[in-house]
Amino acid sequence: MQHELRGADILWEALKRGGVTRVxxxxxxxxxxxxxxxxxxxxxxxxxxxxxxxxxxxDAWARLTGEVGVALVTGGQGHSNAVAALPTALADEVPLVxxxxxxxxxxxxxxxxxxxxxxxMAAPLCKAAWLTQSTAGLGADIARAFRIARSGRPGPxxxxxxxxxxxxxxxxTLPAEAAYEAAEMPLSTESAKAILAAIHGAERPFLIAGPAxxxxxxxxxxxxxEAALGLPIALMESxxxxxxxxxxxxxxxxxxxxxxxxxxxxxxxxxxxxRAPFVDAKARWIxxxxxxxxxTRAVTALGARIAVGAMAAPLEAVATxATxATxATxxxxxTWATAIREAIAYRPQAWQALAxxxxxxxxxxxxxxxxxxxxxxxxxxxxxxxEIGQWMQACIQAPERVINGVAGAIGAALPFALAARAARxxxxxxxxxxxxxxxxxxxxxxxxxxxxxxxxxxxxxxxxWNAEYQIQARDYGANRxxxxxxxxxxxxxxxxxxxxxxxxxxxxxxxxxxxxDRAFASGKPAxxxxxxxxxxxxxxxxx
Ligand SMILES: Cc1ncc(C[n+]2csc(CCOP(=O)(O)OP(=O)(O)O)c2C)c(N)n1
Numbered sequence: 365m366q367h368e369l370r371g372a373d374i375l376w377e378a379l380k381r382g383g384v385t386r387v388x389x390x391x392x393x394x395x396x397x398x399x400x401x402x403x404x405x406x407x408x409x410x411x412x413x414x415x416x417x418x419x420x421x422x423d424a425w426a427r428l429t430g431e432v433g434v435a436l437v438t439g440g441q442g443h444s445n446a447v448a449a450l451p452t453a454l455a456d457e458v459p460l461v462x463x464x465x466x467x468x469x470x471x472x473x474x475x476x477x478x479x480x481x482x483x484x485m486a487a488p489l490c491k492a493a494w495l496t497q498s499t500a501g502l503g504a505d506i507a508r509a510f511r512i513a514r515s516g517r518p519g520p521x522x523x524x525x526x527x528x529x530x531x532x533x534x535x536x537t538l539p540a541e542a543a544y545e546a547a548e549m550p551l552s553t554e555s556a557k558a559i560l561a562a563i564h565g566a567e568r569p570f571l572i573a574g575p576a577x578x579x580x581x582x583x584x585x586x587x588x589x590e591a592a593l594g595l596p597i598a599l600m601e602s603x604x605x606x607x608x609x610x611x612x613x614x615x616x617x618x619x620x621x622x623x624x625x626x627x628x629x630x631x632x633x634x635x636x637x638x639r640a641p642f643v644d645a646k647a648r649w650i651x652x653x654x655x656x657x658x659x660t661r662a663v664t665a666l667g668a669r670i671a672v673g674a675m676a677a678p679l680e681a682v683a684t685x686a687t688x689a690t691x692a693t694x695x696x697x698x699t700w701a702t703a704i705r706e707a708i709a710y711r712p713q714a715w716q717a718l719a720x721x722x723x724x725x726x727x728x729x730x731x732x733x734x735x736x737x738x739x740x741x742x743x744x745x746x747x748x749x750x751e752i753g754q755w756m757q758a759c760i761q762a763p764e765r766v767i768n769g770v771a772g773a774i775g776a777a778l779p780f781a782l783a784a785r786a787a788r789x790x791x792x793x794x795x796x797x798x799x800x801x802x803x804x805x806x807x808x809x810x811x812x813x814x815x816x817x818x819x820x821x822x823x824x825x826x827x828x829w830n831a832e833y834q835i836q837a838r839d840y841g842a843n844r845x846x847x848x849x850x851x852x853x854x855x856x857x858x859x860x861x862x863x864x865x866x867x868x869x870x871x872x873x874x875x876x877x878x879x880x881d882r883a884f885a886s887g888k889p890a891x892x893x894x895x896x897x898x899x900x901x902x903x904x905x906x907x
Pocket of ligand 1: 751753775799826828829
């Protein structure tokens with residue numbers, strides 16, 4: 365008879381076979397057998413202070429490593445806390461697997477402890493969600509979850525794990541490593557040739573990539589296609605869409621384009637649904653899209669303006685296009701390519717005068733200029749929050765960047781920073797968020813201490829939920845702003861020191877550099893709390 369294993373052991377074996385080296389987790393009754401089985405496994409459990417933080421960490425880990433991130437939480441409220449972080453991963457097209465403990469199958473319908481419709485809760489925010497049914501099938505479930513998370517447009521997958529399933533024993537049937545891989549979804553040579561012909565035939569082609577291409581492999585593929593075509597690719601991953609200040613004045617060039625090429629970028633609110641005047645009504649569209657439902661949406665929005673529509677996974681499609689494009693000549697419109705690059709790089713001249721400006725409260729551009737001086741070739745920039753997030757994304761160019769993404773949900777900065785450190789042990793982790801955003805997960809400084817995951821988190825402290833304040837002031841008048849005030853001068857830096865980290869409090873521009881030097885030199889999880897001017901996010905239109 366084949367040797368039997370506890371379900372929890374099968375689960376870990378299956379995760380290891382999928383290449384998992386660490387999971388982000390918060391314990392609870394339903395997953396105690398899984399914790400017990402972890403002893404022998406050599407997989408690190410980074411245990412956190414809120415389940416949403418575990419999912420955000422799995423998210424940032426996946427973005428930076430290109431692997432599937434794994435979060436492990438308990439059932440009931442542990443699960444619903446975790447679910448709150450799924451929209452960010454879904455909208456930013458991040459492959460992760462949320463494993464949640466669950467009431468035992470043999471108690472369902474009887475009022476079991478924390479019996480909750482967990483799958484129903486997660487399903488709308490995931491590519492797939494299910495309740496695992498059999499101990500012997502746990503391995504296949506994990507491989508399937510990885511495969512779905514990675515295939516086509518990547519995204520989160522949820523599997524609920526009933527305690528009786530993980531406690532029971534069964535003969536393990538572990539899937540082959542290939543079962544974890546993404547299902548192939550290549551771009552046909554015929555479609556690739558048609559797309560390249562359309563790009564070459566256009567005078568002003570504009571290429572846009574979606575968030576799925578912001579992984580290490582995605583970056584390499586984009587760079588290869590850019591080089592082969594001689595055209596830049598704009599990566600759109602911000603909820604500000606055409607107003608994303610990290611892309612400078614790119615929207616002005618998009619409006620002039622006669623051929624928009626979507627490399628897995630969804631047609632949605634960020635593109636103003638492709639409507640004029642944001643895109644010329646006569647422009648032709650090339651849509652590369654892995655998801656039939658979203659392709660249908662593109663057809664609804666663009667109709668006959670779609671010149672070529674192709675179902676393919678973005679990464680595979682870009683790789684195929686790059687290979688075939690190297691066989692052709694680069695796009696002849698070099699001046700157009702230069703104009704796009706200049707538009708993306710555009711930042712107002714006035715910002716230069718703000719660099720090094722003394723006094724306080726500190727202007728966001730002064731802060732951005734100071735932080736830019738700390739960007740090294742191995743820096744990961746994490747930017748979150750409302751207006752401050754936009755300012756920092758506009759001011760700071762870093763080799764790698766993790767932002768809160770298209771979902772526009774604030775709060776993930778601290779978990780992102782921790783996971784970025786885990787993913788880049790030798791790199792520099794520079795995170796920035798607003799004072800409002802800091803509050804969501806500030807207890808994660810404790811996690812960072814316990815797991816020795818240092819970073820520098822700069823809080824732009826303007827004593828308000830400024831993004832919402834700006835909307836109220838703009839739409840209803842400066843005398844009708846309320847519910848957006850936060851306590852002035854709050855010492856968020858002392859949260860870091862109270863939990864064992866390093867804290868700095870900065871009130872004047874001239875004190876920034878010394879505070880940042882000390883924060884980086886501390887080697888600890890650090891909070892640099894800077895009193896800033898609460899200004900609206902930059903509007904980078906030149907016209
Ligand atoms: C989870 C979530 N809750 C609320 C919002 C609405 N919201 C967007 S930006 C913002 C203000 C953020 O304040 P802060 O982090 O201090 O940055 P600031 O805008 O002040 O620069 C709020 C409340 C959101 N996007 N996501």
